[in-house]
Amino acid sequence: MEVEMECAARSTKRSKVAPPATPPSGGVLVVGGDGSGDRAPSRSEEEEEGCRADRISDLPDAVLGEIISRLPIREGIRTRILAHRWHPLWPIAPLNLDCREISVGGLFNDGEIVHIETTSRVSVFTDERVRKCYFGTQRSRKSFADVASLPECIMSAHQCSVSRLSIPVCYLQCRPSIVDAWLQSWKLNNLQVLEFYYMFPEFVMQEVTPLHVWTSSRPSAPESVFRFSSSLHTLAFALCQIPDNYVGTLKLSLVKRLSLVEVDISDVSLQSMIHSSCPALESLLLVCSRGVGRITIESRNLVGDSLITVVSVPKLETLG
Structure with missing residues (x-):
């Protein structure tokens, strides 16, 4: 009887650290050392965060062109290699x-x-x-x-x-x-x-x-x-x-x-x-x-x- 109770207790401890089979709602579940889990951002969320970080590229062409025109000529030309969004801007600024x-x-x-x-x-x-x-x-x-x-x-x-x-x-x-x-x-x-x-x-x-x-x-x-x-x-x-x-x-x-x-x-x-x-x-x-x-x-x-x-x-x- 004591042996059965001891085995049951060990089984209960193991169940506390075992992660669920699937994340609660999309994404990837990251499990900490204490057994707690946080859902990592999905790929779409990472892309959305990246878009929010590069807000300057969302400005109209006219505004970006004005920014480029205020740069030294060498730096203005170099903006063409920043990203695909910037490539066509220098010739029309x-x-x-x-x-x-x-x-x-x-x-x-x-x-x-x-x-x-x-x-x-x-x-x-x-x-x-x-x-x-x-x-x-x-x-x-x-x-x-x-x-x-x-x-x-x-x-x-x-x-x-x-x-x-x-x-x-x-x-x-x-x-x-x-x-x-x-x-x-x-x-x-x-x-x-x-x-x-x-x-x-x-x-x-x-x-x-x-x-x-x-x-x-x-x-x-x-x-x-x-x-x-x-x-x-x-x-x-x-x-x-x-x-x-x-x-x-x-x-x-x-x-x-x-x-x-x-x-x-x-x-x-x-x-x-x-x-x-x-x-x-x-x-x-x-x-x-x-x-x-x-x-x-x-x-x-x-x-x-x-x-x-x-x-x-x-x-x-x-x-x-």
């Missing part, structure tokens, strides 16, 4: 192409000759200035020479509008037809930022015989800028010529930020450009190395002091 984010090797084609013209003093003992022209040839380390520069590849691959175009001003001289084609493209119909910025590639080293101070081979500002009067709010020129007849017909009523770095422009045209061509101007940057003593500009719209005085800078080393 607004493009902000700032070539300052691209290495020099990616900006020029192999064998391309680049000219840059600067102005400098004859010596430290005189205010007389001369123009100096430098040139150099891009030599790529790649095994293939007929590859297009990265900006060309980006502009060709992108299928949507361009909001910002910031390119080296030397493009106006070494590839004028390409720049003109970009500026005439429908992709730039709503362009908001256009910058031709100063850069001096390391391969541009050979100096040409200095030219007379008033003799210039600098490229002229492109006339295609005229067509952006209804959209452009930021404009920057550097190391180029802005003729009087150009300024006389230039009307950019929405431009609020203007930058002119070592441009060839007369004092009369400079005044006209600020007061007439860009009546909404709020921010102005002038850097000049001409032989003028002082330039004084008055404008009611400029943020801060209404009177801005820019003193000529004979030697430009940094831009900031």
Whole structure:
């Protein structure tokens, strides 16, 4: 009798730790060491949880495109490999192409000759200035020479509008037809930022015989800028010529930020450009190395002091 009671007690203990044959309601039952069991999430529940975690992918294409357009160009392109949902978004997102984010090797084609013209003093003992022209040839380390520069590849691959175009001003001289084609493209119909910025590639080293101070081979500002009067709010020129007849017909009523770095422009045209061509101007940057003593500009719209005085800078080393 005692043996039977002992066997019954052992049987009861075993029944407490034995899991049920099937889970109570779907999923997989996980049994703990103390015999307690919790149902693990099913596959459908795991997928649902994953979808809830990636809520950003549920946003509309327009919103995701705006996010991509605010990223540096390299990171924006990389979003195509995040997931299948993101792959088609970059080509149809607004493009902000700032070539300052691209290495020099990616900006020029192999064998391309680049000219840059600067102005400098004859010596430290005189205010007389001369123009100096430098040139150099891009030599790529790649095994293939007929590859297009990265900006060309980006502009060709992108299928949507361009909001910002910031390119080296030397493009106006070494590839004028390409720049003109970009500026005439429908992709730039709503362009908001256009910058031709100063850069001096390391391969541009050979100096040409200095030219007379008033003799210039600098490229002229492109006339295609005229067509952006209804959209452009930021404009920057550097190391180029802005003729009087150009300024006389230039009307950019929405431009609020203007930058002119070592441009060839007369004092009369400079005044006209600020007061007439860009009546909404709020921010102005002038850097000049001409032989003028002082330039004084008055404008009611400029943020801060209404009177801005820019003193000529004979030697430009940094831009900031």
